[in-house]
Structure formats: structure tokens, C-alpha cells
Amino acid sequence: MNGAEALLREALPRLDALRETAPLVHCMTGAVSVNFCANTVLALGARPICAEHPAESAEIAAQAAALSLSLANITEVRDCAMRLAAGAAKAADIPMAFDAVGVGASMYRRELVKCYLAEKPWLIKGNASEIRALLLETGRSGAGVDVGAEDRAERGEEEKILALACDAAALARREDTVVLLSGAVDLLTDGERCFALQNGVPLLGKICGSGCALNCLAASFLALKAGRDKKREALLSALLAVTVWNVSAETAEARGPGSLAVELLDRLGRIGGAELSLRFSGEEVRI
Structure with missing residues (x-):
């Protein structure tokens, strides 16, 4: 058993625990993907709430078991609401997963992201270009929110x-x-260890909101707060979220992106630990 397989074995009991407890997850994402994200969380077994009015976002975040934030389709009002929610979550020690969607696409997003990183998210998610933009604090042009060809x-x-x-x-x-760096191979790291997760299908990239939904799934598992080590919690939660999402996609009977989006929801509600263990493909990367 390699390191990635051992980590998955440790994480698997959380799938049943989530379905038994149905934690409340505050999902704040763009209008483009909010419906799909909410349905994804519901299909998994958690309970989504997608409040984004600045007058209530902090209060609701403080009541939730976890918070999922995304820069997707950002607006001034939602930015205000998300900052308030992030501050409330940090103050209450509520886990936060942050998706840096399109952070390299504009100076505006690169400035905004500093505010969210200051609130110390338990998990940062992005594609390769977004992670590099965060690391180097530089932008890129032409690719929008998609990963750049380079x-x-x-x-x-x-x-x-x-x-x-x-x-x-x-x-x-x-x-x-x-x-969590998402891509054809998903990379998950706490800075010391790194795991390459190889499940999934290319068609996932054709579903608008699939990345935001994955961030919401990771937040859903974070909501369990099964241990005291935040990094360990985030590693286990993200690994399980990626595996559940990608194996569900692999086993869906889809003819195209439309049918895959529907099948994903069906599969999320039925997927079990035995199937995840059987189909899991991942290994530790020496960095």
C-alpha cells in the first residue's frame, strides 16, 4: 500500500459519517455555478446554504459547519459578503475552503485574493495557472479562468x-x-508531502461549475472536523472529495457533458467506500 492509498483508507469513514450527520455547508460561489454546487452537496449527503447578502453572510457562516468560497463570477456585493463570511468563519474556527478561480486573469482578482488568504483558509484550490498566479503574484492573459496551455x-x-x-x-x-491543484492529474500537498491523484475523465472539464462543486465537496468533508490537526483534516477531506468526484465521473454512463452532469449527481448519492478503494489511482510524489 502506497502513501496515497493509506491516506484514502484513513479518509473513507468520513463518507458514511457525512451522510449520517448531514452537516450544514455555506457555499458562496458565482451565479453561473451556484445551482450545480448546491445540488452536488445535496447529492453527497450534506446540506448547502448559499446565502450571499452582506447583511446576513457573517451570521450564517458562523452557524455553518464549513465555508466554501470562490472567486468565480465575482461581484462587488458578493465580495463584500464573502469577506464578512470569511472573517466570521476564522473567528469561530470554522473550516474554509477557498477556490482562487481566475486569480491570474485580472489585477482586481489578484488584489482581492490577498484579503481571503489573510483569513487563513484550511484549503486553497486552483488549477495550475491559478496556483502559479498565487505563488508568483503575477497575471496572465488570454485564458480567462481556464488553465493556460503552458x-x-x-x-x-x-x-x-x-x-x-x-x-x-x-x-x-x-x-x-x-x-489542491486540479488538472488531468490532481496534486494535493501540505508543503511537505504531495500526492498525485489520477482518477477522473477529461469530460469533467466541459461542465461549467465542476471545479466550484469540487471545492464545495471538500468543504463538506472539512465540516466533520474529525481531528485537531487542521492540515491533516484538509489533506484527508480534499483527497476524499477528489476521489469521490472523479470516481463518480469515471463510473457515470454519460454520452456528453450534459448527461455527465446529471449522472454525477446520481452517482454521488450511491458511491461507497468499497468502490472508491477498488478504483482509486494515486501515488506520492517526491518533492
Whole structure:
């Protein structure tokens, strides 16, 4: 059993625990993806609330078991509400997962992200270009919120994957948190160890909101707060979220992105620990 498999075995009991307790998860994401994110959390077994009015966001965040924030489709009002929610979550020691969507696409987002990193999220998520933008504090043009061609690493491109793993680990060390770099190979690191998670299908990239939904799943598992070590909690929660999401996609009977989006919700409600263990593909990366 390799290190990634051992970590998955430790995380698996959380799937049943989540379905038994149905924690309340505050999901703050863009209008483009909010419905899909809420349905994803419901299908898994948790309870989403998507309040984003500045007058109530902090109060609701303080009542929730976890908070999921995303820069996707950002607006001035939602930024205000998310800052208030992030502050309330930090004050109450409520786990927060932050998705740095499109952070390299504009100076505005690069300035905003500093406020959210200051609230010490338990997990930072982004694609390769977003993680590099966070690490280097620079932007890029032309790719929007998608990963840039120069940053894309496919399965089998070991040198590029290692370079991305080192970037993710450097960001994790700087921010003293756990980083999830999503892509054809998902990379998960606490700055000391890094795991390459290889499940999933390319068609996931054709579903708008799939990345935001994954962040909400990670927050859902974080909501359990099963241990005292925040980094360990974030590692286990993110690993399980990625595995549940990607194995559900692999086993869905989909003809295209539309049917995959529907099948994903169906599969999330039925997926079990035995199937996850059987299909899991991951290994530790030496960084």
C-alpha cells in the first residue's frame, strides 16, 4: 500500500459519517455555478446554504459547519459578503475552503485574493495557472479562468507534473495550509508531502461549475472536523472529495457533458467506500 492509498483508507469513514450527520455547508460561489454546487452537496449527503447578502453572510457562516468560497463570477456585493463570511468563519474556527478561480486573469482578482488568504483558509484550490498566479503574484492573459496551455500537464508528463507539485508545495508552505491543484492529474500537498491523484475523465472539464462543486465537496468533508490537526483534516477531506468526484465521473454512463452532469449527481448519492478503494489511482510524489 502506497502513501496515497493509506491516506484514502484513513479518509473513507468520513463518507458514511457525512451522510449520517448531514452537516450544514455555506457555499458562496458565482451565479453561473451556484445551482450545480448546491445540488452536488445535496447529492453527497450534506446540506448547502448559499446565502450571499452582506447583511446576513457573517451570521450564517458562523452557524455553518464549513465555508466554501470562490472567486468565480465575482461581484462587488458578493465580495463584500464573502469577506464578512470569511472573517466570521476564522473567528469561530470554522473550516474554509477557498477556490482562487481566475486569480491570474485580472489585477482586481489578484488584489482581492490577498484579503481571503489573510483569513487563513484550511484549503486553497486552483488549477495550475491559478496556483502559479498565487505563488508568483503575477497575471496572465488570454485564458480567462481556464488553465493556460503552458501550464497544462497531462498524465505521463512527469517533469511537468513534478514542477507543478513543487509550485503547489511552495504555496502551501508560504500560506501554511493545504493546496489542491486540479488538472488531468490532481496534486494535493501540505508543503511537505504531495500526492498525485489520477482518477477522473477529461469530460469533467466541459461542465461549467465542476471545479466550484469540487471545492464545495471538500468543504463538506472539512465540516466533520474529525481531528485537531487542521492540515491533516484538509489533506484527508480534499483527497476524499477528489476521489469521490472523479470516481463518480469515471463510473457515470454519460454520452456528453450534459448527461455527465446529471449522472454525477446520481452517482454521488450511491458511491461507497468499497468502490472508491477498488478504483482509486494515486501515488506520492517526491518533492
